[in-house]
Amino acid sequence: MSTALFSLEGRTALVTGAGRGIGRSLAVGLAEAGADLILLGRRASQEPTARQIEQAGRTVKIVDLDLADPERVRQAGECLAERERVDILVNNAGVIDRREARAIGHGDWDGVVAVNLSSLFFLTQQLAGPMIDRGGGKVINVASLLSFQGGLRVASYTATKHAVAGLTRALANEWTTHGVQVNAIAPGYIVTDNTRPLREDPLRAEDITSRIPAGRWGEPADLVGAAVFLASSASDYVSGHVLVVDGGWTAR
Numbered sequence: 001m002s003t004a005l006f007s008l009e010g011r012t013a014l015v016t017g018a019g020r021g022i023g024r025s026l027a028v029g030l031a032e033a034g035a036d037l038i039l040l041g042r043r044a045s046q047e048p049t050a051r052q053i054e055q056a057g058r059t060v061k062i063v064d065l066d067l068a069d070p071e072r073v074r075q076a077g078e079c080l081a082e083r084e085r086v087d088i089l090v091n092n093a094g095v096i097d098r099r100e101a102r103a104i105g106h107g108d109w110d111g112v113v114a115v116n117l118s119s120l121f122f123l124t125q126q127l128a129g130p131m132i133d134r135g136g137g138k139v140i141n142v143a144s145l146l147s148f149q150g151g152l153r154v155a156s157y158t159a160t161k162h163a164v165a166g167l168t169r170a171l172a173n174e175w176t177t178h179g180v181q182v183n184a185i186a187p188g189y190i191v192t193d194n195t196r197p198l199r200e201d202p203l204r205a206e207d208i209t210s211r212i213p214a215g216r217w218g219e220p221a222d223l224v225g226a227a228v229f230l231a232s233s234a235s236d237y238v239s240g241h242v243l244v245v246d247g248g249w250t251a252r
Helices: 021-032 047-055 070-083 106-134 155-178 202-211 220-231
Strands: 012-016 036-041 060-064 088-091 137-142 180-187 242-245
Touching (some): 012 106, 021 047, 036 047, 088 106, 106 155, 155 180, 180 220, 220 242
Parallel strands (some): 012 036, 036 060, 137 180
16 A cells, blocks of 8 residues: 555645644644644644644644634634635644533633634634535544543533534535545543643542553554544545544443
8 A cells, every 4th residue: 555645745734722732743743744734722832833843844834813712713714714725624622621510600611612612613614615615625623532421520521522523423424525524533541731630640540541451541642643544535435433542442
């Protein structure tokens, strides 16, 4: 099999939340596969990622934007669709609120939904339009194990990640006929800032690690292969799929 099947040469990928963790690894991984990058996220957070992309020999542009405001995200997506050709959209940005459900206020709930679901939808809506018109494109959403499970003390996050999985399938049903594949990656327990509270709790950390057949937590780099596959021509007949990358967790 030719490695050209997985090449992203000549394509531009936009990655949200690429300042750290999973987003940074995905952005750099796509660059190493040949893509040029647009990074969209918090102000002053993405420069280190941009430098890594430039070191990989690819071009990179930074868009500073707070994804907590879905209307501003929609407007930014509309502008980007007019002036940039985005072939691959990776919706990675997300926030998590760890507390008991009865302690979640209206504003707390809306804040998680705004970033994890509403902004994801409106950015995708705007950038997918030109993909449909061109007859090709890739949308990759970052879901979660909590797209399938309930979790503990993460009600708003779980609700949004279930929604991301459903939205992935709904958009695939509409857009695959136009040559736009919409898929998602569901990471398992990955070493990131979001999972630090779990890793710093000896009982939770041991309980989780003991259930992972791979015997370890994942690293952000463990997700790059899945992203390159879903971004490349190798996945042209894959759409509406949520690809779990979890070291075997869900198989237990």
